[in-house]
Amino acid sequence: MSETVNIRELNDLIASKSNFLTMIRTGMRHRIVGQKHLIDSLLIALLANGHVLLEGVPGLAKTLAIKTLATLVDAKYNRIQFTPDLLPADVIGTLIYSIKKETFEVKKGPIFANFVLADEINRAPAKVQSALLEAMQERQVTIGEETFALDKPFLVMATQNPIEQEGTYPLPEAQTDRFLLKVIIGYPTKEEEKEIIRQNIASAVEAIHAVVSRNEITEVQKIVNMIYVDEKIENYIVDLVFATREPAKYGLNDLEDLIEYGASPRASISLAKAARAYAFLQGRGYVIPEDVRAVCHDVMRHRIGLSYEAEANNINSDEVITTILDKVQVP
Amino acid sequence: MKIKNIILSLACFGSCSAAMAGPVMLNARLDSATMLMGNVNTLHIEVVQDKGVRGNFPLFEKFGPEGIVTLLNDTVELRQPVKVDTVDVGSGRIQINYEVPVQVFDSGYYKLPAFVFAAGRDTARSKELLLTVTPVNVTADDPIAPYTDVSDPENQSIFDKLPDWLYYYWWLYLLAIILIVGGIYFWKRYRKEGTLMPKKPEKTPYQRAIDDLKRLKARKLWESGREKEYYTQLTEILRTYLDGRFGIQAMEMTSGEIMSHLADLGDHDIPRDKMRDVLDMADFVKFAMVRPLPDDNVALFKDAVDFVESTKPLDNSEINVSARIDNKVPEDGKQKDDSNVSTSAHAGGRYKGVGRRGRMARLDETPDRISAKRLKVGKKINRRESSSGNNSVKPDSNGNERKEVMK
Incomplete structure (x- = not known):
């Protein structure tokens, strides 16, 4: 296409x-x-x-x-x-010596699925x-x-x-x-x-x-990659990710001490990819902010490092993400 | 032959003249021949002499330690020259200018003697100068200050009793009092309002929304092919209005969440369908590159205005809406948790609305709802397009067909 x-x-x-x-x-x-x-x-x-x-x-x-x-x-x-x-070989496989052939043969591990x-x-x-x-x-x-x-x-x-x-x-x-x-x-x-x-x-x-x-799944994956992500959505994704890195700039001063490190650029990529897939599940050829918000917790919760203060206050990353979603302006 | 002799003679005369030293010339004049007694007049003395020749005024050597020399039986006083200037006048000669202040303390007619300047063996004299000194008109009858009567202690006014420091400088003290009172007033005002600038009366959310909508219409954005910008601003105006009017933090909500919160208000007079139509079309335009037909743009703008007008507060009804939200009792009869309630203050008073944390399109919560809503919207748009005949294809300014195309 x-x-x-x-x-x-x-x-x-x-x-x-x-x-x-x-x-x-x-x-x-x-x-x-x-x-x-x-x-x-x-x-x-x-x-x-x-x-x-x-x-x-x-x-x-x-x-x-x-x-x-x-x-x-x-x-x-x-x-x-x-x-x-x-052992790693138990996952990815190893070389086994074949006495019959007098060579090393590849024994693929269970990862090959x-x-x-x-x-x-x-x-x-x-x-x-x-x-x-x-x-x-x-x-x-x-x-x-x-x-x-x-x-x-x-x-x-x-x-x-x-x-x-x-x-x-x-x-x-x-x-x-x-x-x-x-x-x-x-x-x-x-x-x-x-x-x-x-x-x-x-x-x-x-x-x-x-x-x-x-094969059909592979084809569908290609279609998912064609789903339209507007610049406004890209900006929204970037804002969400940046809010984890520089919360004060988004008026989230309370989170400044709770976040040890913010989400990486891989989070932005993953958010866009997951939002696309979610849009596909909804039968849409374009991404809307609902898609981003729907997958945001699952995509971001393991990419934010919480500080000691957050742990002491029993605050988890989901709460931090919810606060960010509530504060960052939706396009 | 005759001409040759003449030229030769002139040349000899010229060379002899150049070889000879020129005479010293002296000129003296007064600034004014008439002066008032006691005033200062200026005597200008100009000496023209050869370069390198030293000369002097014998009179000036008589200046005493006070810098004064007198003439005519001490009636005329000359002071030290205040300015000496030397000008090269060419042909190996210079002009020296002197300015000598002259003062006379008695009236009468004076004839200043010739000034003598000696340079080498040569001596020059100026001409004599005449000076008339007029007296100051002073009579013994004229008082220095007007005569006044001794004040009567019985009839003294309050001002007579004021001390001099107050009587003469009252304006200064008045100014100080005004400044102190003004300072205290502004300081208190600053403490109270946080600013010294007078605040303009805040527009109500309704007024702001209507004004913004008028401005948006005047900008003719969609008419110039900027539909995306148009719908972005249209939805921002409505979201800001929802925030101010109902306390719904719509700027941080998706279209679905906004509609969900509007439904929570439970007010049947709110034209939610119109808001849904605007938001849905805005989503299409903003995120799917759809270019709506002009009729749709006009209709949806009217929907936006209708929504604002329909929810326009009547007098204090904004407070009533707030009260309705505040008094809303959950079905289970329990008090609603305040963590899900946010407040927003504006000109009409404080509102409580469903807070930002109220609802969020979570993967595990709302996909079906969103899906159904989207399908419904899709059908609605399809209906519109089919009723328009040519779907969303329309000619652009160049006459070419425009489609919902994206890169």
């Missing part, structure tokens, strides 16, 4: 190509009760070609969600349980985390002297448990920055919990099938 885009045509294109979203959502609902935000976040990350860091207690259907998504997209899924004794669940990523030492995060960023893995490009689409959903911090290796800020979204998931409601019980004690589980191919 040329650089000049007719928004109506783009809207029509989105309408014609976004039918699978309804089917994916329906398929997900068959397996997962509630967790709408989790499902939407996975779809945003998938459409924006990013990765998701998930924080929540065990048993909230994190694994099931990504496994179901992999089934619905007809993609390869791998799960890596991160443990303290895990379309959807990867990095479970409890903070349980593994830094070198393993780095290996994964590098693969996420570069979308390629080098084993020995050979470099392998990872399949498309490639989505990593890493999880970490917020309650058990003993014996963990918290992700450095520079590495969490590489996740497009950090999603906090909570417990289901009473009604949802009852529905979960009913689903799990039922004798027959409804089978789900692939509703979209990997």
Whole structure:
């Protein structure tokens, strides 16, 4: 498609190509009760070609969600349980000597999949985390002297448990920055919990099938990249990010002492990408401020460093972001 | 031959003249031949002599330590020359100018003697000068100050009793009192209002919005193809109005949030549809490069004006709206949490509205709502476009077709 885009045509294109979203959502609902935000976040990350860091207690259907998504997209899924004794080779693969061929052969690791669940990523030492995060960023893995490009689409959903911090290796800020979204998931409601019980004690589980191919997802990702982001929206995004760095300039003097360091330029990029994906989910060929605000918490919460004062006052990054959103003028 | 002799003779005479020293010339004159007794007159003495020759006035050598020399039996006093100037007049000669102050303290007619100047072996004399000195008209009968009667202690006015320092400098003390009182007044005013400049009466949100809308219309932005700027300003005017009128912090809200807060007001007289139409079209223009038809621009401007007019406060009704919001009791009967309520003050009084933290389009909260709203808006715009016949395609100033195109 040329650089000049007719928004109506783009809207029509989105309408014609976004039918699978309804089917994916329906398929997900068959397996997962509630967790709408989790499902939407996975779809945003998938459409924006990013990765998701998930924080929540065990048993909230994190694994099931990504496994179901992999089934619905007809993609390869791998799960890596991160443990303290895990090695980088266990993630990306290694060279194994073949006695028969008398050569070293490449043994690809579980990272070679379309959807990867990095479970409890903070349980593994830094070198393993780095290996994964590098693969996420570069979308390629080098084993020995050979470099392998990872399949498309490639989505990593890493999880970490917020309650058990003993014996963990918290992700450095520079590495969490590489996740497009950090999603906090909570417990289901009473009604949802009852529905979960009913689903799990039922004798027959409804089978789900692939509703979209990997190629279609790749095509849709290209369409998402064509979604129009006006300069006003760019300015809004930049203002939001700059407000985390220089709060006083935006009349947020109270935040000056609460923020240790602000969001990086990668936050601006991620905000724009996620807003585009959100606009696609809404069937729009252009981004509006609602899209930016809708994804702002998930995109920014792991990119702002809070000071000791903030922690002492029990203020989290979500509250800081909410304050910023309330203060920065909407175009 | 005869001419040759004449020329030769002239040349010899010229060379002889040049070789000979020129005579010293002396000229003296008074500024004025008549002067008042005691006044100072000036005597100008000009001496023309050869360069390098030293000369002097024998009279000037008589100046005493007081710098005065007298003439004519001490009746005329000459003082030290106040200015000596030397001018090269050419042909190896110079002119020296002297200015000598002359003072006479007795009236009469004086004949100043010739002044003598000696230069080398040569001596020059000036001509004698005549000077008339007139007396000052003073009679013994003229008093120095008018005679006054001795004041009567019985009939003294209050001013007679004032001390001299007050009587003569009363204006100075009055000025000081005015300055002190004025200073205290302005200081108190500054303490109270924070400024010395008198504040202009603040416009009400309604007046401000109407004025701004008039100005916007006068700028003819959309007529000149600047639709985006036009709708940006139109929505800013409305947002500012909402802030002032209802306490909705609309400048920091999206269109969806603004409509949500308007719905929370619960006032059925508010034409929300008109506001929604304006905001939706503004979003299309601002973020999707849509170029609306002129009819749409006119209609939406009218919608904006209608919204402001419909919500125009009647006398103190702004306060009533505030009171309605304040008194709104939640359905569960519990007191509303103040953390979700913000206040805004303006000319009409203090309002409480739903605060900035009230609602926010969060990923986990509102996607369906926004989606439905967008779809609804989409249909509305489509209806408009279909009713216009040629959708949003229209000729621009060059006659070419304009489409909703973006780069």
